[in-house]
Amino acid sequence: MLIAVLSGFLSAFFLLSFGKQLKGILPLVASLLPIALFAYFVSFLPVISSGKTFFYSLEWIPSMGILLDFKVDGLSLLFALLITGIGSLVFLYSSAYMKGHEYIARFYSYLCIFMASMLGLVLSDNLLLLFVFWELTAVSSFFLIGFNNDNEESRKSSLLAWAITGGGGFFLMAGFILIGSITGTYSIQEMLSSADLLKTNTLYGLILCLVFAGAFTKSAQFPFHFWLPGAMKAPTPVSAYLHSATMVKAGIYLLARFTPVLGGHPFWNNTLMIVGGITMLYAAFHSIFRIDLKGILAYSTIAALGILVFLLGIGTHEAFIAAAVFILVHAFYKAGLFLVTGVIDHETGTRDITRLAGLRKVMLPIAIAAGLAALSSAGIPLTFSFISKDLIYEATLSVGNGMVLLTVLAILTNIFLSYSGYLVGIKPFTGKLPEQFKDVHLPSPFMWLPPLFLGACGLVLGLFPSLLDKSLIQSFLSALGSGNTVETLKIWHGLNVVLMLSAVTIVCGITLYLLIKPTEKKLKLIATLDFISPHSVFNFSAKYAKNTAKRFTKFMHNGFLRSYLTKIIFFLVCLIGFYLIKNVDIQFDSQKLTAVSIYEVVIFLMMTIAIFTIVFSASRLVAIISTSVVGYCMCLFFVYYSAPDLAMTQFSIDTLTTVLFVLVLLKLPPYLKVRDRAAQLRDGLLAISFGTLISVIALQVLNEPTNKTISRFYSDNAYLVAKGKNVVNVILVDFRGYDTLVEITVLTIAAIGVYSMLKIKSSEIE
């Protein structure tokens, strides 16, 4: 199992390293992997359908509860089959679509990485492991959306997708950690028994919000849906694979996976129904205004995701069956439509629906594939999605009489969806073939076989739905915690309300297609409302945040050392001063102080004079020398208070600093009398308050009872244990030798920093 998951990463590495040698056969070599994995997962089917689940466990970071736990049950198997199955087709398809592309090895390694992370995501049973894979899918999606990285739009879209899904990932992580700390485990399997514990916890609402934030951003739910149309900048096979069939369903997977753990609460169900409902209607409605084939598909995909969330929200037995079937149906017809679009784009060079017509004459197999997919998306009888549509209506009707609204929502969405399906699947192939497309020819079989195959699948499953019901759907349901057994899926349900609704949908969809023709005018009309769309809100806030960050950086990081010092000291004074005033009872006991001796007075006077000289001197040299006078006076203090080591060090350091100052003296700007009074006053005040603060602290320390255990330990043991009489040095090289080792390393880094900064700068000037 671990090998199955990791093989994608390994082969990505392999393809990148040996891409040059493989050259022509690279796509076919790469395609072997998903095919093999598909076969591997199919072999699970008989066992899983008999109601068993598989567990694989390996320790990774046991101290943090991160284990390589994998679980195969109905839910994960359904997704694993989708990932590897659609993956195989997309890998083969890309071999023709990306033929001769310069970075084809890179393309396939990204795809492999994505496939591996997606597999890991649906198979892992450990929350933190799941999160790692979750983020990896976002990373690979980022690279695939921006694959044409010389196109600015592509780069922008990939950044947007990254920002939205990555941001959602943050929330998800927080949610996972909360769940983990409440239940005391990160294993999803073990969590099942603590479902009630979670639901009664006061943090339940927060956890739901966090998990929803992750799932909705990933699965492009309103109001986070807008990254998905942008993601269509990716090469079309990628859109088919990631942004329609698999990755965007990760959020759905997550919600389904957590249904038995978190679901069943009104808050859970209502949120999902509301968000899913809004998303499906909003996106389905939007899809009919687009004229770009991929734009239409993007919006209808969002609508489909909305339907899935909506069904999970309904949360009844019927709804779960409908969701399971719809996941499959949608993957078949939507991936098919995407692949068809890819062929059209590849051969004609346009995706503009208003210009495409009559292509059936030049590429019949594609037209058949597209027709099948379009019929599927419309839910015409005998296709698999006819069954799925019936199941959806059954699910909405099962909620009860009071909720007619749900059924109406579902019908409206389905009408719009069937319209957009016709638009993509039928419109480009009917009518008169324009002059400019006369030379269009059929591409290699690698490009038209996969969509045809997907279309055929939809048809076969529509005719023989019993192929799936007991095996996959049943185990899917038990993974969701719904115990009932599934009745056999049937084509014919008898004359009932559901059938009537289905007929209404089909008729309305066809009427809509015949009445409304897509034009640019309509697109512009809907574009006028863009300013209130979530996308514009996001863009506006992103722009605002960027500007604020810019201004903040300019203020805080302006490149002047003096400004940094001012800010640091200012905040230090404020914070410590506030603390001292608020929490510390400041006392001053003059009794404890020793009498002042003549030496101290003399040194103090010397220092004061030097400081005044620094502040008021008009010459930089004088100021520098006065600074070193202050330093040397400090040494005298150390000597006087019997700290010879400190004094020696301070003395040498001061000497070197003065030399350093003298070295750079000539380069410094002309001195003094340039700064205004206000700045001087400000700096003076700051300096005085800082000095006062330090004095107060120093005096305060005297009042505290001193703890001498540490210093006594050192002085007692310096000679006994470390055989040294100089305690300071013994501490440096022996007791705290490790610190010193790190310190000299830091010094080294500083030297390298100075050296590289100055040397590189001056060599650039040369």
Place this chain on the structure above:
Amino acid sequence: MKVLLLKTAANYLLPLLLLFSVFILLRGHYEPGGGFVGGLIASIAFILHSLANGLDKTKALLKYSPFFFIPIGLSIALASGLIPLFFGYPFMTVMWFDDPFPIIGAVGSALFFDIGVYLVVIGVTLTILFTISESV
């Protein structure tokens, strides 16, 4: 800045100061001193020499870039910490030779650690100061 008096003095002071810095380094375990101060004093000696004779002369005297002192010093310090590992003690345990050496006295691995510090400090200080004075 080539003053004859300073130049003459610096030429004599350099070996004296270096000797003094070694003395400070060695006495560190018993009297005030140690690798850090010793390194600083040695650097001052070289700086003084460069102020009097010019940077090129000092560099010629050193032969190698002061930068090379740093890795050598770091390795010595690290090695002194690693050696006890071979004898089954924890990292950075101080080990001592059984018999004291003439003049220097008892020698332990702490001394080598201190020598490492001494070299690193010389290397760092001279690198920084030389780089700055060259680039300015």
